[in-house]
Structures are given as C-alpha cells and as structure tokens.
Amino acid sequence: MQAAETEPKRTKSYIDEVYRLLEKKPGVEEILIMNRSGVPIKTSMERQDALQHACLYENLREKCQAFLSKMEPPQLLTMLRVRTRFHEVLLTPDGKITVLVVQNPKDTHLKVEDLNRHSSNF
Amino acid sequence: MTEERKVHTEHPDAHVERSYDGDAFITHFAKRGAREIIIMDANGHTLRSTVSPRRTYMYVSNLKPLVTMGHNVVRDLNPSNDMTFLRLRADGGEVNITLGKDFILIVIQRIKRKSSFKSN
Numbered sequence: 001m002q003a004a005e006t007e008p009k010r011t012k013s014y015i016d017e018v019y020r021l022l023e024k025k026p027g028v029e030e031i032l033i034m035n036r037s038g039v040p041i042k043t044s045m046e047r048q049d050a051l052q053h054a055c056l057y058e059n060l061r062e063k064c065q066a067f068l069s070k071m072e073p074p075q076l077l078t079m080l081r082v083r084t085r086f087h088e089v090l091l092t093p094d095g096k097i098t099v100l101v102v103q104n105p106k107d108t109h110l111k112v113e114d115l116n117r118h119s120s121n122f
Numbered sequence: 123m124t125e126e127r128k129v130h131t132e133h134p135d136a137h138v139e140r141s142y143d144g145d146a147f148i149t150h151f152a153k154r155g156a157r158e159i160i161i162m163d164a165n166g167h168t169l170r171s172t173v174s175p176r177r178t179y180m181y182v183s184n185l186k187p188l189v190t191m192g193h194n195v196v197r198d199l200n201p202s203n204d205m206t207f208l209r210l211r212a213d214g215g216e217v218n219i220t221l222g223k224d225f226i227l228i229v230i231q232r233i234k235r236k237s238s239f240k241s242n
Contacts, residue, residue, distance in 0.1 A: 056195040063191055067184045068212050075212035083207035084196050 015042055015097065022101060029087060030102040034058065041097070057082075057091055057100055065093075158230040162186075166226070185228060189219060 015033055019042055022031050032043040032050055038058035043050040061080055068075045080091040083105075090101045160178055161170040166186045171178040189208060196205045208219040213233075220227040 052199065056198055060188075060192055060195050063188055064210050067188060068210065070184060071215075073214065075214050077210060077212055079209075079211040081207070081209035081211070082192055082196065082205060083209070084200075084203045084205050086200070086203055 018099060022099075025103075027103045027105060028101055029104055032100040032102075034098045034100065036096050036098075038098070053100065053102075057089065058098070061091055061093065061098070157232060158228075160228040160230075162226040162228070164224050164226065169225075181228065181230070185217070185219065186226075189221065189226065193221070 019031055019033065022028055023044075030044050032045060032053055033041050034054050035041050038054055040050040040054045045053065057080075060082075061077065064080055065077045068077055077093060082089045082091075087102055087104045090099075090103065092099045092101075158173045158177075158181075159171070160168060160173070160181060162168050162182065166182065168178055168182060173181070189205075192208050193205045196203050204221075206221055208221070210217040210219075215230065215232045218229045218231070220229075
C-alpha cells in the first residue's frame with residue numbers, strides 16, 4: 001500500500017517554493033496544495049471553494065488510484081488531468097502532499113462553436 | 123488466467139482477421155504506440171475494441187464509473203461545465219478518456235522503460 005521507499009520530506013519552504021513557481025506559469029488560474037488527508041494547506045482560492053475542490057477531487061483521485069491498483073501490474077498514479085470546457089484541472093500526488101492546479105490551457109484547434117454545441121448525455 | 127494467455131499467444135505472422143483491421147482511426151493510434159483502444163457510445167455500450175471482450179469488460183466496468191464520477195465532480199463545482207477529457211498517468215502507462223457528444227473513447231498506452239519489458 002505505502003511506497004516501499006521513504007517518501008521525501010515536504011517542508012513548508014518546499015511548499016512555498018512550489019506555490020511560487022506555479023504562480024509564475026502562464027495560464028494558471030488557481031493553485032491548491034493539500035496534505036495527505038486532503039486538507040488544503042496553501043491555496044489561492046476562497047476557503048469555501050478550496051474545501052469543495054479538495055474534497056471532490058480527492059475523492060476522484062482515490063477512485064483513479066483504485067483503478068490503477070487493479071491493473072496488471074498495479075501502478076501508482078502520478079498525475080490526473082481533468083479537462084473541462086472552461087479550464088483544466090491537474091492533480092499531482094507528490095509524497096505527503098497533493099498539488100492541484102486549475103489552469104486555462106489554450107485549445108487552438110477547438111473552435112468555440114464546437115464547444116458550445118457539446119452537450120452531455122450523462 | 124493461463125487459459126486466456128494460451129488463446130492470445132499467436133505467431134506474429136498469423137493472419138488473424140479483426141473487426142478493426144481497416145479502421146484508419148485505430149491504426150493511426152496504433153502507430154503511436156497505443157495498444158488498447160475502446161470506443162463506446164454515450165450509454166457505455168462498447169462499439170469497437172482492440173482488446174479481448176473479457177478485458178474490455180474489465181476495463182469498462184472499472185472506468186465507466188470513474189467517468190461518471192469525474193463528470194459529476196465537474197458539474198458540482200460549476201453546473202454549466204462539462205468534462206471533455208480525463209487523463210490518468212501512472213509510471214508505466216497512461217489512460218486517456220475522451221468524452222464526446224455521442225461517444226466515449228478510451229485509449230490505454232504503455233510506456234516502455236529501457237529496463238522493463240512488457241509481454242503481450
């Protein structure tokens with residue numbers, strides 16, 4: 001269940017550094033860093049939004065990890081990307097923390113009319 | 123499990139006819155190293171698949187709930203938002219799921235490491 005090797009220590013300064021570097025990247029809208037239990041530690045969002053994002057995506061990430069563990073051979077999730085109409089959410093488990101980034105990628109080959117016509121059947 | 127392996131051990135030159143042989147879409151992906159492609163309609167019924175029915179069933183039964191859940195997550199945060207892609211990346215492989223208007227496309231790729239060998 002746990003990784004065989006000891007997970008690297010993620011100190012407060014590491015988290016600050018990660019946050020700072022992410023902020024600089026173009027297109028990044030929001031950043032959320034959670035600890036192992038899914039509690040937001042550092043975020044650029046409102047408290048309410050942060051909790052909601054953290055809870056929902058942590059849930060999804062657990063399901064994905066469960067799926068990968070069932071595969072042959074069982075693998076660890078390194079990255080989860082959810083692309084939606086308006087933005088893209090990247091979730092990266094990283095030792096004792098999880099980094100979640102909401103960004104706005106530039107989809108040059110998709111026209112806006114095509115996106116608007118997309119209606120879900122679920 | 124061994125039974126399944128026996129069925130799939132073929133001589134590479136064996137001329138086995140598959141339903142997706144002439145399909146340009148699938149061969150395009152296969153050139154890029156994707157081994158397993160599953161095409162489903164919006165309800166989750168499998169239309170085309172390059173893996174055996176048993177494995178397809180295994181993949182679909184695990185991935186379809188994931189897709190639905192992801193979509194619900196996105197909808198919860200913003201009711202006007204829709205999920206279009208879902209991408210799971212692991213160390214040895216990647217699963218890409220595309221949600222179109224009328225279909226769901228699942229592509230499973232293996233990433234070969236120099237030291238590891240994947241036998242199919």
